[in-house]
Structures are given as C-alpha cells and as structure tokens.
Amino acid sequence: MPGIEPTILILIVCIAMFACCESEDPPSHSDKAGWGYGADNGPNVWGRLSPNYALCATGSRQSPIDLRNPRSASLPAIAFKYQPTPLNIHNNGHTIEVASSGENRIEVGGEKYSLLQFHFHAPSEHTVEGRSFDMEMHLVHRNGEGALAVIGVLIERGSRHVAFDPVWAHLPQTPGEMKRIEGVTVNPGDLLPGDTRTYRYDGSLTTPPCSEDVKWLVMATPVELSEAQIAAFKAIVNKNNRPVQVLNGREILTDF
Numbered sequence: 227m228p229g230i231e232p233t234i235l236i237l238i239v240c241i242a243m244f245a246c247c248e249s250e251d252p253p254s255h256s257d258k259a260g261w262g263y264g265a266d267n268g269p270n271v272w273g274r275l276s277p278n279y280a281l282c283a284t285g286s287r288q289s290p291i292d293l294r295n296p297r298s299a300s301l302p303a304i305a306f307k308y309q310p311t312p313l314n315i316h317n318n319g320h321t322i323e324v325a326s327s328g329e330n331r332i333e334v335g336g337e338k339y340s341l342l343q344f345h346f347h348a349p350s351e352h353t354v355e356g357r358s359f360d361m362e363m364h365l366v367h368r369n370g371e372g373a374l375a376v377i378g379v380l381i382e383r384g385s386r387h388v389a390f391d392p393v394w395a396h397l398p399q400t401p402g403e404m405k406r407i408e409g410v411t412v413n414p415g416d417l418l419p420g421d422t423r424t425y426r427y428d429g430s431l432t433t434p435p436c437s438e439d440v441k442w443l444v445m446a447t448p449v450e451l452s453e454a455q456i457a458a459f460k461a462i463v464n465k466n467n468r469p470v471q472v473l474n475g476r477e478i479l480t481d482f
C-alpha cells in the first residue's frame with residue numbers, strides 16, 4: 227500500500243478490529259434472553275428476562291408441582307407406540323436432549339401425540355409428598371393441533387439400567403455439542419418403568435416460555451439408575467430443576 231504511512235495503517239487496522247468486536251458483542255448477549263438456573267438468570271427471574279417469558283411469573287397453572295393428595299379416577303389408558311430410534315443427542319446448555327424421529331407416539335383418550343424429544347433434569351422437578359428424586363426424564367409429545375403432553379419419569383438411585391447405556395455412552399460434554407451416532411438406537415419404551423400408572427394434571431413447560439395447557443402424565447413408579455450413571459449425568463448438567471409451583475386449586479388425578 228504505497229503512500230500510506232505505517233502508523234496510519236496500524237490506526238486503520240485498530241479501528242477495523244474495534245468495530246468488528248463491538249458489532250459482534252450484542253447478539254451473543256441478547257440471544258434467547260439468556261435464561262438458565264443461576265442466581266442472575268434462574269427460575270425466580272425468568273418472568274422478568276423477556277416479555278415472552280411473562281407466564282413464568284404470572285401463570286396460574288405452572289409446573290412442576292408437588293404430587294400429593296391425588297384423587298383416584300377412571301382415566302383413559304396410555305398406549306405407548308415407541309420403537310428403536312437412531313440416537314440424535316444434543317447438549318443445549320440447559321439439559322441433554324435426545325431427538326425423536328418419526329414413528330414414536332402415545333395415544334391417550336383418542337388423541338395421538340408424537341414424541342418430539344426426551345431430556346433430563348437433576349434433581350427431579352416433580353416431588354411426591356415433598357420427596358425429591360435424583361433425576362427426572364421428560365418425554366415431550368405434541369398432537370396435530372399443537373397441544374403438548376409430557377410423560378415424566380422419576381429416577382432414583384439403585385441398580386444400573388442398561389437400557390440407558392446407548393444414551394449414556396454418548397452424553398455430549400460441552401454446551402452446544404450435537405451428535406448423531408450412526409448405528410446406535412434407543413427405544414424410549416425401554417426407559418419407562420414396568421408399571422406405567424400415572425399422576426395426571428394440567429400444567430406448563432418447566433422452562434421458559436413456561437407455556438400452559440400442557441397435559442402432564444407423571445409415572446408413579448420411578449426407574450433406577452446406578453450411582454455411577456447419575457454421577458455421569460450430573461458431571462455435565464446439574465441443578466437444572468425449576469422449584470415446585472403452587473397448585474392453585476388444580477386437581478391431581480391418578481389411574482390407581
């Protein structure tokens with residue numbers, strides 16, 4: 227570059243670098259309003275982080291809840307239509323999530339809900355008569371009209387559960403990490419307890435935007451994972467549980 231003094235050239239480079247870094251900064255900070263589980267961005271402030279998250283503070287049918295004093299009722303059976311699914315697994319910074327493809331669904335009360343994904347919380351989000359569990363799995367389903375139904379499975383410390391091995395062998399360690407594991411499948415049905423009787427109530431997503439009208443079906447019988455399996459998850463994601471929310475007169479039903 228003839229005719230430009232070296233000092234001017236250095237100045238131009240400095241201005242260019244400054245402009246670059248200034249312009250990159252805001253998007254990374256405003257991305258998805260930065261919710262999490264820390265003191266500054268945790269459940270107590272979700273409702274203030276974004277107008278889109280208002281229900282987290284103002285909703286009246288929120289989840290999770292403490293499951294107590296249920297009423298036994300005659301409820302439609304849940305038919306589980308699950309099958310082995312290619313392992314597609316994602317650490318989204320809030321949880322470890324396994325995507326479902328295609329043919330996994332439940333049918334309940336004449337409604338068909340397709341499985342979208344399942345993911346985990348540690349410790350559990352729902353409690354049973356005040357008792358917290360080591361972990362909780364959520365299998366998130368949606369019907370043709372967009373209504374959500376979530377199966378909750380409480381997880382307690384006990385024997386090693388080999389059906390979880392395909393997932394646990396490939397847990398992505400780093401937030402943002404996504405893996406598709408060729409030749410490895412997981413059948414969500416193998417991750418359920420043998421006894422599939424449930425608590426049922428109407429609630430919400432337990433993460434922002436805390437949308438309501440979510441049909442909750444929480445298995446009354448926990449599944450067991452070994453101490454090592456639980457520790458392997460908690461080494462990557464821990465304390466990603468929203469505290470229990472007020473019932474506000476909602477009824478908790480059981481099919482037992």
Ligand SMILES: [Zn+2]
Nearest residue numbers: 345347364432
């Ligand atoms: Zn969840």
